[in-house]
Amino acid sequence: MKYQTCAVLICIIWDFVHLNIYQFHNFVTVFTRSMASKTQVGFVGLGNMGNPMAKNLLKHGYPVIATDVFPESCKEVQELGAQVIVDNPAEVAEKADRIITMLPSSPNVIDVYTGPNGILKKVKKGSLLIDSSTIDPSVSKEMAAAAEKLGAVFMDAPVSGGVGAASSGKLTFMVGGAEEEFTAAKELLSCMGANVVYCGQVGTGQAAKICNNMLLAIGMIGTSETMNLGIRLGLDPKLLAKILNMSSGRCWSSDTYNPVPGVMEGVPSGNNYQGGFGTQLMAKDLGLAQNTATNTRTPAPLGSLAHQIYRMMCARGYANKDFSSVFQFLREEEGQ
Template sequence: MSTIAFIGLGNMGSPMAQNLLASGFHVQVFDVDVNAARQLEPFGAVVASTLEEAVDGAGTIITMLPAGAHVRAVYLGDLHGGVGLLNIVQDNALLIDCSTIDPDSARLVANEAQNKRLLFVDSPVSGGVAGAKAAALTFIVGGSDEAFSKANAILQYMGKNVFHAGKAGDGQMAKICNNLMLGILMSGTCEALNLGIDHGLDPKVLSNIMLQSSGRNWALELYNPCPGVMDSAPASNQYNPGFMSKLMLKDLGLGLDAALQTNSSVPMGSLARNLYAFHNAAGHAELDFSSLFEFYKNQKG
């Protein structure tokens, strides 16, 4: 199997890299937190101390980073001495960025990669930590047909769905639209459940009724935000993430930024963003995003 460099080993990146190792790839890993990288050594990963070491001999480079600023710095270089991946990878390398960032940053990196005759795709993911661990992620890819075809051959080992959204940046835009809708759905689900509970309804009974009615949605079916209703949901496990509330706030912010660029109307997205801002400010940023239910519980009138 070919050599892959994996850069960024947080809650998502680490299990994704593990799945590549389990599939037989030679994986060279790097993270600014060296302990995060060393945790993959028992699975066969080679720990690199620099980006240069990580990409040495790697035909494919995968990144999973927190935000657009990090992606720009890692790929293009920065003022702190970082040379930039685009300047150190081998000729004809394939670059796959799985971060969720603003489309403009993805397009900027894609253009610079094209100028250097490198293949680049933006490939944000959906499915959360559980999906990453189970190799069941959905990848939403933006890039050329050639780049998508080559990336697809790698992404299949970490997920169950790979979509070609369109040109560079379109993967990010599709992911932003999805998470805008998810934030709205979770907010509405929390609101409806809390209203029913306030009027004396059993949340399990109410959830079952809505699951068989027109209010059925992903949050209600697979991620119920009310503690005790669904054993496997973060709500029944002290809201252990999952997908942290601060990340939902980030993604909703990306949605609002995108809306400003096109003067698109996003009143529900704006409200969801504000709800998560209040919730996070109350000390819940590190909890699962379904913990917004607790915000509703604590509000009266």
């Protein structure tokens, strides 16, 4: 992308004589932005995740123009050279034609895109808008439709991996949106993640994220119940984990992130369930899964119960513990 020669350009144009006007238009848009490499990239939402992500963009040489509702959140990236604007996504959109948003939930995304100072108020034609928030896929679709009316492209690209992966640039991005825009999106996302997976039409990035986390929650609670039951039946926890992991009960929660203290090193269960992926965040994602299942009238009995269990845990003081603490939640001894 960085060292294009006219020769390449000619070859590409050569191939173009058979394409129709619409495709050509898209090509030009993509090509323009690609050429625009190292031009400013907007970043909205400099929270726990957004901060290290923006830093990785800076590290890769992209000029960043950032904004956040909390001005102090932008200090770090400002010191690293980013231009900072006080809580005004519209102004960012005026200055950058590639923008990444990383926000806590659907209402924030709606506000940042369609609010009075929203991106869409001043978005330039041909802009590429990438939302890495985890939100309801139907909201992603709405944003994409609104952007399209203004000649801009919206893609959803939620991440898997936590603050650690964000800092080390090892996130996984699950990307939904027009396939012909994927290359341009990948250029930026590759600076922040190790895997950038194209999932399909807009909203499917969210869908993949939500699906994965729903199955993850089910696997984690299932592993916790199973380990707990096995221990009560006299099995050694390490041996039980070993047996499960060589059998059909095997899952990521049993073989990579075991919730039982002492079975594995370097996981939150070994550290009193600190760090990792908070119960409250899992409850949020399961809420999205639940809403999505409800809206598409899809039965999801275990996903639904997993949601309820994480919700109960939030009500009982586990909100900020790692989600593998469900083992502890289920296990404590009876009074008598």
